[in-house]
Amino acid sequence: MQSKKPIGIFDSGLGGLTTARELMRVLPNEDIIYFGDTGRVPYGNKSVDTIIKYANQDANFLLKNNVKAIIAACGTVSSIARGLYDTLPVPYTGVLRPTAKSALKATKNGKIGVIGTTATINSHSYQKHIAELSKDAWVFEQDCPLFVPLVENGFTDPEDTVVSEVIRRYVEPLIQKGVDTLILGCTHYPILKNAIAKVMGEGVTLVDSGRATALYTAELLKSKNLLNHSKEEGTYKFFVSDTPHNFEHLAGVFLQKDIEGMVTQIDIEAY
Ligand code: DGL
DSSP, X not given: OOOOXXXXXXXXXXXXXXXXXXXXXXXXXXXXXXXXXXXXXXXTXXXXXXXXXXXXXXXXXXXXXXXXXXXXXXXXXXXXXXXXHHHOSSOEEOSHHHHHHXXXXXXXXXXXXXXXXXXXXXXXXXXXXXXXXXXXXEEEEEEOTTHHHHHHTTOOOTTOHHHXXXXXXXXXXXXXXXXXEEEEOSTTGGXXXXXXXXXXXXXXXXXXXXHHHXXXXXXXXXXXXXXOOOSSOOOEEEEESSOHHHHXXXXXXXXXXXXXXXXXXXXXXXX
């Protein structure tokens, strides 16, 4: 048994592409529909009710496009809109559990830092997941509200002092705690990975949700007999809720693919 339907991925903007890119590598034959809610980004400073409403609309849009599974490639949605697990009619995953597991594998001294949006950090979602999986880890959390605007505006160069100073301001307390592993708890942050690594210094492992979530999704689809066994390369469609221009450019650079003309604007409030 197999399914040739696409996999749906959503995020508030560009961040979920870090998961999409890994999924393209892990499952190269799968078709993907990506939705970035660029008209309403950032999610991470919004209220719980608003994030839940947005997450439901994003998932509804993907369902209308006949997806066989949905990935919330967004730390904020994964932390706040927990009800999606029970309500969606297709297999669903967020990024929390796969990422928490990877961090526990990586740490040697048991001290794990988590950085994320304010909503994610206030929910203590990573801390709770890690506590469920292990009694031997200490988790130190820090929200970094300026990181998403940096990424959405293309400020990612590790040599740029604006970028490195903003990062330093947020992560210094975690360096002081002696964390040897840092969870990039927001899917936008892997785009800043080199810059964050430079500030954290050698000896700290950065764990990003992309690869772990892609591998988990592959297992999930396999267990439900929903993998696409076609020999052909998957096709990709991108949708956004604001003008495609900025997204097209930054996403193209990030995915190392020319996606000019492949991004469509939709009215997400209609879902
Ligand atoms: N990339 C998302 C996350 O993982 C959302 C960031 C935001 O919109 O604030 O949290």
